[in-house]
Amino acid sequence: MARIGLLLGAALVLGACSQDPPEPEAVSTEIPEELQRVELPEVAAAEAGIGTPLEERVATIGLLNKRNNETQDLEMRPGEQKRVGDVIISLASCERTAPWEMPQETGAFVQVLVRERGSQNEFNRVFSGWLFKNSPSLNVVEHPIYDVWVKDCAMDFPGEE
Numbered sequence: 001m002a003r004i005g006l007l008l009g010a011a012l013v014l015g016a017c018s019q020d021p022p023e024p025e026a027v028s029t030e031i032p033e034e035l036q037r038v039e040l041p042e043v044a045a046a047e048a049g050i051g052t053p054l055e056e057r058v059a060t061i062g063l064l065n066k067r068n069n070e071t072q073d074l075e076m077r078p079g080e081q082k083r084v085g086d087v088i089i090s091l092a093s094c095e096r097t098a099p100w101e102m103p104q105e106t107g108a109f110v111q112v113l114v115r116e117r118g119s120q121n122e123f124n125r126v127f128s129g130w131l132f133k134n135s136p137s138l139n140v141v142e143h144p145i146y147d148v149w150v151k152d153c154a155m156d157f158p159g160e161e
Contacts, residue, residue, distance in 0.1 A: 052155035054078050059094035059108045059154075063087065064147040073151065086115040087146050088123060094153035106133040108150045112141055 061074045063084060074082050076091040083089075094108040107130050113123040127141040131150045141148045 051157055054093060057094050057153060057155045059091055060151040061089055061091065061108065061110065062147075062149045062151050063089065066145050066147065088113040089148060094150070094155070096153045096155060098157045104134070106150060106153050107131060108153060110148065110150075112143070112146065112148050114143060114146060 055078060057078060059076050059078075061076060063072045063074060064070070065085070072084060074084070074089055076082060076089070078091055078093050081088055081090040090111040090113070092109040092111070094106075096106040097104055109130050110127070111125060112127040113125050116122040116124055126143050126146075127148070129139050131141070131148065132138050133150045133152070136149055
């Protein structure tokens, strides 16, 4: 009989554990007075001369043809496309962190189009996304013949020498 009571008690304890915990209540807070009066700048960063405008940046993209082991460096501006044989590289943007920010990162948003085998002008998009210099395995161009990676993004920041 004691065993049955013990089993019933354990079942009740386990049954109470399966209930979802109550939702925490939202706590209302006030914005400190010194932060309420902060005015946002009226001039955009590009107009104020902070950093390099997108159209003036230059990315260096590496392209490897695995068939013949040829590597090329392509210097491109955002919005530019370059064709090398059967591959077209299109650069939409490139960025790098400011020199005073850690960790240092360099990245570019690229699209890679490869000519379909046996066709004259039919290209298939094999990649579209951000590639990062310091983390090449984060986003990879998966193609049996071509490999594409970011080498640099040339841009300036205020106070940089």
